[in-house]
Amino acid sequence: MGQTITEKILDEHLVEGELTPGEEIGIEIDQVLTQDTTGTMVWLQFEALDLDEVQTELAAQYCDHQTYQFDFKNTDDHRFLRSAAGTFGAYFSRPGNGICHQVHKENFAAPGKTLLGSDSHTPTPGGLGQFAIGAGGLDIAVAMGGGPYYVEMPEVVNVELTGELPEWATAKDVALHLLGELTVKGGVGKVLEYTGEGAESLTIPERTTITNLGTELGATSSIFPTDGKTKEWLALQDREDEFVDLAPDEDAEYADTIEVDLSSLEPLIACPSMPDNVVPVSEVAGTDVEQVIIGSCTNGAYEDILPGAKMLEGREVDRKTEMIVAPGSKQASEMLSREGWTAELMAAGVNFSEATCGACIGIGHVPASDSVSLRTFNRNFEGRSGIEDDSVYLCSPEVATAAAIAGEIVDPRDLADDLGDLEAPGFEMGSNYGPGMGRDDPDIIGPDEAVDDDLIKGPNIGDVPLKDELASDIEGEALLKMEDNITTDHIIPATADILKFRSNIEKLSEFTLSRVDDTFAQRALDADGGFLVAGENYGQGSSREHAALCPMFLGVEGVLAQSFARIHKANLFNFGLVPLTIDEETYERIEQGDDVQIVDDVGDGVRSGQEEFTIRVNDDWEATARLDASERERDILAAGGKLSWTKAQHDSG
Ligand code: F3S
Known part of the structure; x- marks a missing residue:
């Protein structure tokens, strides 16, 4: 019998068990990633296990969730993480260099490889054919020590995309459509494998927006086949040699098939306070908006920010609305700058955040009380923005920008009709990537350039607590x-x-x-x-x-x-x-x-x-x-x- 992409990759990495849905399997992990909120425990556990060197092909430590240094504690943590990466042999991405999923995608994610990450949106690079899973920090520590990762073999579900996205509908709307249909539990125990001509029509940043949001469906992972677009994207990052062909066999059998006709999609929005609370934008049009943020690990690539920049050309952000661009990586910021969009956006009244998770977890840009915030992020759980009883909506960069222009939620198609000269920006790949970006960037410190060879623990770094054996009563x-x-x-x-x-x-x-x-x-x-x-x-x-x-x-x-x-x-x-x-x-x-x-x-x-x-x-x-x-x-x-x-x-x- 033929195999799905998921089965092919897992088969190649299988060290224990059989690929029967529901059975536990052990798989070999090629790459690991960890970030600053989970990473300190990962390395303390790595140390507690008496391990002394990373055994996976590659490990990367990012500093993204909490980059603002209010007092010494975050600075201490980041210094500890740098020292741990240096001591044990991992890459270290400095605070400000960007969000783990974006930076990992740009620099390390490779088709056909397995990736385990101590962050739930680790499946993001599934958009370029990597089989990636989020896990707890202790699982990461063990995998970095060379141990297999154990997981229940998921069911593989085919999401067949047909047609092409119409004007103003985006990859974000594909994911929001699935969330509305399947709910936040719809993907539990499953890998979502995207195929079809509609999948082929999407670029890598669009695919990774969809795989990023697979986490919100509860999916174990999400993955796309590889093709010419994957190859071109890797070439932009100067990593063309990492391309491998990945496609399901013609006679591959899926547990289920979900069909989505891209041409039937329209701009959608997730209302407070669950990502599956999805309605067409027109249903909530007219709601006053005080804050708009474009960015995060979901829509933080240069190509995600570009549509908003084009929409704002020659226009201004409404006076009672603040608009912030929070790029997913320093590469995205640099591309905006190289292409002249930073100045354009500033002239339109947009402010910039450093490349950090920040606002996504209520660290900075907390909305005003009793106000509406529109974000291109992936989560709007109550209180996550940093204030209880918040009102956070999730949408595409196009819908977010339309709201920033109008000062209220508006279907961008209606705004275009009203304004008369607002064109759908479409999705355009950047091309001006190149020298100075990627692994050579000074903000990524490789294991062979490590500046520390011993752990540096400040007073905020505690011990890992242990529990006794399970009691009888x-x-x-x-x-x-x-x-x-x-x-x-x-x-x-x-x-x-x-x-x-x-x-x-x-x-x-x-x-x-x-x-x-x-x-x-x-x-x-x-x-x-x-x-x-x-x-x-x-x-x-x-x-x-x-x-x-x-x-x-x-x-x-x-x-x-x-x-x-x-x-x-x-x-x-x-x-x-x-x-x-x-x-x-x-x-x-x-x-x-x-x-x-x-x-x-x-x-x-x-x-x-x-x-x-x-x-x-x-x-x-x-x-x-x-x-x-x-x-x-x-x-x-x-x-x-x-x-x-x-x-x-x-x-x-
Ligand atoms: Fe960061 Fe939010 Fe993504 S916390 S990793 S931007 S979900």
């Missing part, structure tokens, strides 16, 4: 009952005042779930054990392992949820928290403050492969909770987490 309070779609931003907010403690778990844990209940952290510490209770899709969002590490530090023993997001569930195993699935009736019945006891011997049950556990609530009623875990995940859980488990494996082997 687990009993405790239902410390917090939460609804569906609780995100990692709810569990550990990524705002500047909190994230600066990312390397200091004791301090960071004080903020655990503070956005849901600000008494939680202290109550959990006082209770010395207990459970979290949640509805569907618990832990969606980022790969932030602090969302498991901090509850573990506070003494939480397990999570009872109707379902879990993939990366977060892996992080719960990695830090020794028992993830148990409960049905809707149990979820409805259990109350915050109830006493929950796992009746069975948990340690024995986990080790022996037991799938169903009885929970007794308030010594009054009982229900069944399921543990869906591979043998390896059970061993990790029983050992008290992956760090202890991996150490034990190294010691014995």
Whole structure:
């Protein structure tokens, strides 16, 4: 039987298991990436595992999430990351050089290679045929040490794109259309493989916008075939020799096929506060807009910013609206400059941010209270912009720019009719890439140019906490009952005042779930054990392992949820928290403050492969909770987490 692109790449990298959907497989990792909010833990864990050199073909450390240095803590973290990259043999991308997914795409992403990254949008370079997965930091540390990465073999779903995008519809609208149709859970357990003439019609920056947003669908990864456009794009980056041909076999079998006729798409917008809350722009037209931001890892390439620049030529941003361009990389900023667009944009009233995640996680450019912000980003979870009760809409650069011109949400087609001389900018590839860009840029320090050969730990760098082996009896309070779609931003907010403690778990844990209940952290510490209770899709969002590490530090023993997001569930195993699935009736019945006891011997049950556990609530009623875990995940859980488990494996082997 023929193979899909996903099966071809995984087959080549398979070290354990079979490519049967739902079965756990181990794959060899060629490249890893990590960023500054997850990277400090990655390197501390790498050190704790007594590893001394990166074993993958390539590892890259980016400084992108928190580049503004309010006090010494971020500066300390960045210096530590530079020293770790130098000591252990990774590339180091300096703060200001750009967002990991954009910079990695430009410099290192290669078709046919596997990439594991401690950031949930790691699948971005799937747009140029790389098989890329987001994972928790500890998985990255182990992979960098040469260990395989274990993941449930996903179903491979074909997204067949036909037709061509009409004027004013964009790649962002392809992704928003899928989010509206499939919801934020629609891709769980799946790889989305794009094919068809519509896929061929899209450029690499357009494809990577779509693969970036695959994360919002919950997909394990997203990937496109390679073709002449891939080759041309790699040539622009002076990496043409890294091109390989990738296409599914003609008789490849997919678990499902979703058809999208690109010619039927129109400008779409995701309303507050979930990326799948998608409607046609015309439905919310007339809404006043105070802030517009173009950029991020989703639409931060030069080619993403160019349409807005063209639309603003000879025009101005509305006086009551502020417009910011936040390029995804220094390369994008430099291209805008080389082509003369920076001055044009400034003349139109646009301000520039440095190339950083920044506003995407509420670090800078926080919207005014009770105001609407339109962003070309990928997430609009409530509060993520840095202010509670925010009103963030997600859209294409064209829709964002139209709003900046009009001062309100407007379908760009209507704005063009009104203005009479506004033409659809289309999508144009830049060509003036070249000398001074790429790996030779002084902002990328290669392993052979390292400036440090020892770790530099300032006072903000703490230790990695460890957990004891899994106990036999687990009993405790239902410390917090939460609804569906609780995100990692709810569990550990990524705002500047909190994230600066990312390397200091004791301090960071004080903020655990503070956005849901600000008494939680202290109550959990006082209770010395207990459970979290949640509805569907618990832990969606980022790969932030602090969302498991901090509850573990506070003494939480397990999570009872109707379902879990993939990366977060892996992080719960990695830090020794028992993830148990409960049905809707149990979820409805259990109350915050109830006493929950796992009746069975948990340690024995986990080790022996037991799938169903009885929970007794308030010594009054009982229900069944399921543990869906591979043998390896059970061993990790029983050992008290992956760090202890991996150490034990190294010691014995
Ligand atoms: Fe950064 Fe936001 Fe992307 S935090 S990696 S720009 S999703």
